[in-house]
Amino acid sequence: MFGTIGEAHVTLSLGNLRCYKGVACVDQERGGGYAKYSSWEQGFHDWYALIHNYYVARGLTTIDKVIPVYAPTPNNADAGYIQSIKHIIDTWHAGSIMK
Incomplete structure (x- = not known):
C-alpha cells in the first residue's frame, strides 16, 4: 500500500497509470501495461497533471x-x-x- 507493495512499488506511479507514448512501460501482458517512472516525483507529476487536466478541468472534482x-x-x-x-x-x- 502507498507504493510499498504491488504495481506502484515497481513503477513509482501514484495512480498506476497505464502505458502511454513517451514513457517506459512494464507488465504489458497485463492489460496494456503500466507507465514506469524513474522517480516518485516524476510519477506524481504526471498523475497530478492527469487528474487536473482530464478530471478537474472537466468538472469532476x-x-x-x-x-x-x-x-x-x-x-x-x-x-x-x-x-x-x-x-x-x-x-x-x-x-x-x-x-
Missing part, C-alpha cells in the same frame, strides 16, 4: 465523480471501492498512515 471515469471496471467503481478511497484520504488528512 469529487472522488464519487472521478472514480467511475478513472477506474470504470465494476470492481473499482462500486460504492465499497469509492468508500475505501475516501477512507484512505481521510486517514492521510488526519496525519495517520495506513498499513
Whole structure:
C-alpha cells in the first residue's frame, strides 16, 4: 500500500497509470501495461497533471465523480471501492498512515 507493495512499488506511479507514448512501460501482458517512472516525483507529476487536466478541468472534482471515469471496471467503481478511497484520504488528512 502507498507504493510499498504491488504495481506502484515497481513503477513509482501514484495512480498506476497505464502505458502511454513517451514513457517506459512494464507488465504489458497485463492489460496494456503500466507507465514506469524513474522517480516518485516524476510519477506524481504526471498523475497530478492527469487528474487536473482530464478530471478537474472537466468538472469532476469529487472522488464519487472521478472514480467511475478513472477506474470504470465494476470492481473499482462500486460504492465499497469509492468508500475505501475516501477512507484512505481521510486517514492521510488526519496525519495517520495506513498499513
